[in-house]
Amino acid sequence: MPETQMPLDPKLSRFGWTKAMRQEEFKKAREQAPTAHYRLVLQGQTLDLPIVRVHQNLAKYRLENGRTASAQVQFLAENPGKPKELFSGDPELWEAQEAQHDLLLKLAEKSDLRKYFEEATNKQVEPIILDENGFVINGNRRLATWRDLFHRDGGKFGRYEYIDVVVLPHVDDKAIDRLEASLQIEKDIKADYTWDAQANMMMAKRSEYSDKELAELYGKKDTEIVELLDMRSYADEWLKTRGKENMWSLVSGAELAFRRIVTKRKDIGGTGRQQLLKHFAFAMIDKPEEVKDSLHDAINVLANHMDAIVEKFKAEFPIEDAKPDAATEDLFGGGPQQGATEAVDLALSKEIGKVEHADKSRKIIVDYIDAQKQLKRDTKTAEKLLDCCAKANSLLEDGLKIGLGADTKTEGVEKQLEQIVLKVEKIREFLAKK
Helix, strand or coil, X not given: CCCCCCCCCHXXXXXXXXXXXXXXXXXXXXXXXXXXXXXXXXXCEEEEEECEEEECCCCECCCCCHXXXXXHHHHHHHCCCCCCCCCCCCCCCHHHHHHHHHHHHHHHXXXXXXXXXXXXXXXXXXXXXXXXXXXXXXXXXXXXXXXXXXXXXXXXXXXXXXXXXXXXXXXXXXXXXXXXXHHHHCCCCCCCCCHHHHHHHHHHHCCCCCHHHHHHXXXXXXXXXXXXXXXXXXXXXXXXXXXXXXXXXXXXXXXXXXXXXXXXXXXXXCHHHHHHHHHHHHHHHHCHHHCCCCHHHHHHHHHHCHHHHHHHHHHHCCCCCCCCCHHHHHHHCCHHHHHHHHHHHHHHHHHHCCHHHHHHHHHHHHHHHHHHHHXXXXXXXXXXXXXXXXXXXXXXXXXXHHCCCCCCCCCCHHHHHHHHHHHXXXXXXXXXXX
């Protein structure tokens, strides 16, 4: 968007008036008789809050916005000159608000929110919800869209110069979190959070909430929270090892792949095997276009054929004899043999975990998967004759059961039988040569 300069008059600021001016405006609004109310549940109580009309410049964006959790981290990674505390420091700052505005606009465009509000027939319906200090609790993307439309063409989009808002009474941060979660579970023209944004949001809140509390807050099961954060951990590791730390947009489309790593790892054995599965999967995530299959399906094949694939990797990545130490044997039990297997897996995983081996690893995996597909095709072809004979026999059985009645039409049946006999003779000739 065009570069903007902070105006001298705070009321001209596109990214929020000063706190004192916001509170003064709220005070004036409370002194006027409301024309409408908005009902919501806050801290277990149903409240009817007055809807007030304010200039679109008044409110500030809430920086603790779940949808922008990943985008904020990536913004700082892409802009190393910006303060690291840009989104975690003073939310009143123009620079922080402007950066948040740009991130919200990108999200709004992805969800077609901008296209929706460009239509002349579409207007504001639901009020923007603000906290007592004028920060947006619900409606950040809508507000960013209206601001941008009005800024670019005030004549055409004059309907967004003044907007409806409700102002919450004083409540603590946890009550705000619960309200935000409950409002954004509802479906309207709101876009779903990307999986990584959810994960980063929950990771940030894990210092304040237990996994059980997070599950209750966002309407999920405890196990779903744990799984999502495990997925985040793998994604974070992939980004770091590829020199792309915090570039979360690169993993937004790989949700199913990271989920499959988490769900399949428990089925394949100890830590060594789990590390191998991770590195195999990482190599495929690097260049999914070379996999010729969906990543999650390919990872599923990996997990189901780990023994055979590991043997292929042993042949391609020779490692010195790895002997288990006492700690490894104690950890995995089963005596020296199981400890030795685990030691080999760990040594192999350390070797193929090197980024420079990812291309070679991916080729081995893709070749194996292709070979398995061809084997299935060959097996299906080999069994085709038997399958067809079985189907033909079944159809003739049906004919005998229901087709030998007095009213059966027999015209053409003799000709069909002749053809069947000829085909049966050809099959018998073939079998005699086998």
